[in-house]
Amino acid sequence: MNEQFTVVANDSKEKNIDLARIQALFFPLMVLLIGLSNILVLYIGGKQAAEGIIEVGVIPEFLIYVNMLTWPVAVVGWVTNMVQQAAASQKRVNEFLDINPAIQNMVETDTPVTGNITFDHVNFVYEDTNIQALKDVSFTIEAGKTLAILGKTGSGKSTILELIGRLYDVTDGNIIVDDYPIKDLNLDRLRQAIGYVPQDAFLFSDTIGNNIAFGKKDASKDEIIEAAKNAVVHKNIIDFTKDYDTVLGERGITLSGGQKQRVSIARAIIKKPQILLFDDCLSAVDTETEEKILNNLKKVTENTTTIIVSHRVSSAKNADQIIVLDEGRVVENGNHDSLIKNNGYYAELYTNQMMEDDR
Structure with a gap:
């Protein structure tokens, strides 16, 4: 990969050097030709005027004509x-399209x-890196229920969300949505049925109101x-001079990380x-706002299947079901109380985070 990049970069460099060399010659050459054409007009016109073939006033006329024609040709x-x-x-661009x-x-x-x-013994390998993100992952979440996914960085949490949105197809195993394999669902309809909130929120350089309304035209x-109030951002918005008509900077730079x-x-x-999918x-929000x-x-997701990926137990403890991933495998599965009794990774994480909150 590095060798290919070096070859392409060097080829681009050589072509740009050649282009710069031609452009460096073009302008001086053009000025030279303009000067030579003026000299020729003066020389030939002067001789003919001296011989009485043309009048002297014809020479400036020709000079004006030559300069009028020269610049359009240069353009x-x-x-x-x-x-x-x-x-x-x-x-x-066409190659991309x-x-x-x-x-x-x-x-x-x-x-x-x-x-x-339902995830039925799902395995997934990223083709570009050959990293196996998920290993024999199985779980079921009923419609209208909430599932929380916890785990260390790189354990495969976000990959599960990407597979539900069918940004990738599984390497092995099956994902069943409403009793149908996910490939047997209309892709557009599936994605229309999903609301996805990434960690790195992308906001457009538009008004706050239009950014929120992007989810519903x-x-x-x-x-x-109402949506802003449920997301606990309404009070922050009305503090702005133009409240919901406030125009954000590129990628929402006007707002803080938590507000975005x-x-x-x-x-x-x-x-x-x-x-x-969260x-x-x-x-980027404090625990009080998170709560x-x-x-x-x-309240608003009472009949909505909700999947929350988080590093915080506070985000997961009230979920109907919690799974803990480690190196792509499901190592714990249950609700908050049952996982606390298991005294595994979840219980350890809960204890550590409670101790941090008490400080």
């Missing part, structure tokens, strides 16, 4: 250069989604405010999806 050269550069760029997605929609008919999800102002995450949560819940999206958000989510 043609510049435009030709720009067109060639644009053509090269367009070629690269012509790529067929690895994940194809296998079903054209509509397939409604209610939210029952025909959302009313009341729905936007909460706006992203509001955007996901406003569409009222059948499945909600990928450690409460990492308020989780209590609100419990």
Whole structure:
């Protein structure tokens, strides 16, 4: 990979050097030709004027004509250069646009989604790195229930969410959604049924209201405010001079990390999806705000299948089911009380985090 990159980079460098060399010669050469044409007009016109063939006033006329013609011709050269550069760029863009997605929609008919999800001995390997992210993962979550996934960094938590959204297909095993293999569901319908909140929230350079309404195109102002209140970000928004009409900077730079995450949560819940996926999206908020958000989510997601990926036990303890991953395997599965009694990784994590909160 490094050798290929070096070859491509060196080839690009050589071509850019050649381009710079040609451009460096082009402008001085053009000025030289303009000067020579003026000298020729003066020389030939002067001789003919001296011989009485033309009048002296004809010489400046020709000089004006020559200069009027020279610059349009020069512009043609510049435009030709720009067109060639644009053509090269367009070629690269077309190569990207012509790529067929690895994940194809296998079903054209509509397939409604209610939210029952089963992982049946799922294994998954990332093709580009050959890293096995999931190893024989099995669990079931009923529609309308909440599943929390805990584990160390790199244990495969986010991979589970990506597989539910069918950003990848499993290497081995099956994912069953509403009694159908996930490949037998209409891909567009599946993704429309999912509300996804990433850890690194992406916000557009637009108003806060439009960023929230992105989850539901025909959302009313009341729905936007209600979603913001449930995400516990309404009070922060109305503190701005233009409240919901405040225009955010690129990628939401106007907001803090916690505010961006909460706006992203509001955007996901406003569409009222059948499945909600939270990928450690409460990492930048304090525990008090987190508790308020989780209590609100419990109300608004009463009939929604919710999967919460987190490093905090506080985000997971009220879930109907909790699984703990370690190196891609499910090492613990149960609810809060049963896992505390198991005295395993979950219980240890709970004890450590409670001790930190007491300090």
